[in-house]
Amino acid sequence: MTRLPLKRLVGDERGVSAVEFAMIAPVMIFFYFGLAEFCQGYMAQKRMGHASAMVADLVAQEESVTAATVDDIFDIGGLIMKPFPVAALKQRVSSVMRTDGVARVVWSRGDGMTSRTVGSTVTLPADLIADGESVVMSEATYDYDSPADYLMPAVTQFSHSYYLRPRTSVQTTCADC
Numbered sequence: 001m002t003r004l005p006l007k008r009l010v011g012d013e014r015g016v017s018a019v020e021f022a023m024i025a026p027v028m029i030f031f032y033f034g035l036a037e038f039c040q041g042y043m044a045q046k047r048m049g050h051a052s053a054m055v056a057d058l059v060a061q062e063e064s065v066t067a068a069t070v071d072d073i074f075d076i077g078g079l080i081m082k083p084f085p086v087a088a089l090k091q092r093v094s095s096v097m098r099t100d101g102v103a104r105v106v107w108s109r110g111d112g113m114t115s116r117t118v119g120s121t122v123t124l125p126a127d128l129i130a131d132g133e134s135v136v137m138s139e140a141t142y143d144y145d146s147p148a149d150y151l152m153p154a155v156t157q158f159s160h161s162y163y164l165r166p167r168t169s170v171q172t173t174c175a176d177c
Contacts, residue, residue, distance in 0.1 A: 041144055041156065044084050048142035049160040051077035055093050056138035056164040063169040067109060067176045074111040077140070088143040095172055096122050097134040106134065107177040113139065115177070128163055134171040138162045 058073045059065055070093060078086040090112030096103050103124045108116035116122070122137065129135050141159040166172045 037146055041146065044081075044142060044144045045158040047081050047084065048089065048140050048158050049162075051080040051089065051091070052138045052140035052160045052162045053164075054080060055091060055140070056136050056162045059093050059138070059172055060136040060164040060166050061168065062172055063166075064173045064175070065177075066174065070109045070174065070177065071111065077111075081142070084142075084144075088145070090141045092116070092139045094122070094137045094139075095134055095174065096124065096129075096137050097171060098124075098129050098131050101131065103129070106171065107174045109174070109177045113141070124163065129165070132170075133165070135163050135165055136172055138164075 055073055055077050058076070059070065062069070073093075074091050077091055078089055081089050090110075092108065092110040092113040092115065094108035094116050095106040097106050098104075103122045105116045105118055105120050105122060107118060110116075124135065124137075139159070139161045141157055144156045144158060146156075
């Protein structure tokens with residue numbers, strides 16, 4: 001006896017896997033691209049932090065620097081950001097000394113960021129330096145614009161500050177900064 005076509009379809013389980021795949025595939029593809037975009041943003045943030053640390057490290061190795069030397073060091077920081085766009089990287093390095101319990105800027109130079117005003121106060125992490133000591137403070141920001149723009153449609157700004165004591169002297173100086 002032949003069954004009616006509709007009754008035959010009710011018990012037929014062929015093609016169930018294809019239907020399940022069609023329902024799950026868009027969600028899995030969305031997660032895959034979201035994870036790839038997250039990894040790109042994370043890598044940009046880590047590179048920006050590394051550039052900030054490297055700027056402080058190179059300045060702290062010197063007893064004295066010039067504005068041209070600091071600009072060259074900023075260029076190296078830009079190379080660390082490759083393959084990400086360098087134009088979105090803003091950097092600043094300052095020498096800060098604590099006197100009478102107050103941390104003040106001795107000199108500052110920026111690349112895309114304004115230099116800090118000489119003599120202005122800076123808030124440092126607690127117990128970083130004592131009176132009469134100095135620290136090289138490097139700051140960086142990076143405006144990350146996602147290439148896909150579907151998970152992070154707006155520009156995300158990453159920032160990092162890095163503090164390092166001068167290695168060869170009490171303070172790193174810069175006469176023309």
